[in-house]
Amino acid sequence: MSNYEVAMEAAWLVRDVEETDDAIGVAVSEAGKRLNETDKQYVEVEPGVTGCPVCGEPFDAAFLAANTALVGLLLEIDIFNADSEEHAERIAKSEVGGALRDVPLEVIEVIETEGDEEDADVGAGE
Secondary structure, X not given: OEEXXXXXXEEEEEEOOOOHHHHHHHHHHHHHHHHHHOOOOOOEEEEOEXXXXXXXXXXXXXXXXXXXXXXXXXXXXXXXXXXXXXXXXXXXXXXXXXXXXXXXXXXXXXXXXOOOHXXXXXXXXX
16 A cells, blocks of 8 residues: 555636636635535645646636636645555545535646655545
């Protein structure tokens, strides 16, 4: 059994905003609140980034039209004692998806980590 860090991208819809910075703040706050309400404080929530199609420079993953924004969020979770990368993905999607119902999630990266046996008590996948 191995430990993994799973990164997922989420698409978050924010209504009644006028600026992308406000939309990003609202999206991160709402996602964090829903995760905390379901005792998933160990999931890290950050604004997502995307690359410019012309120059490749990263910028915030947020699109604003008609006072409605689609914000990309990056969610990271540590999974302990998973049988494989695929198993870690399924656990992560189940843990986060259960808290963020109706929010599209896509696994973008799975990294095997080396952890202490003590760490196996904290986090998901037990």
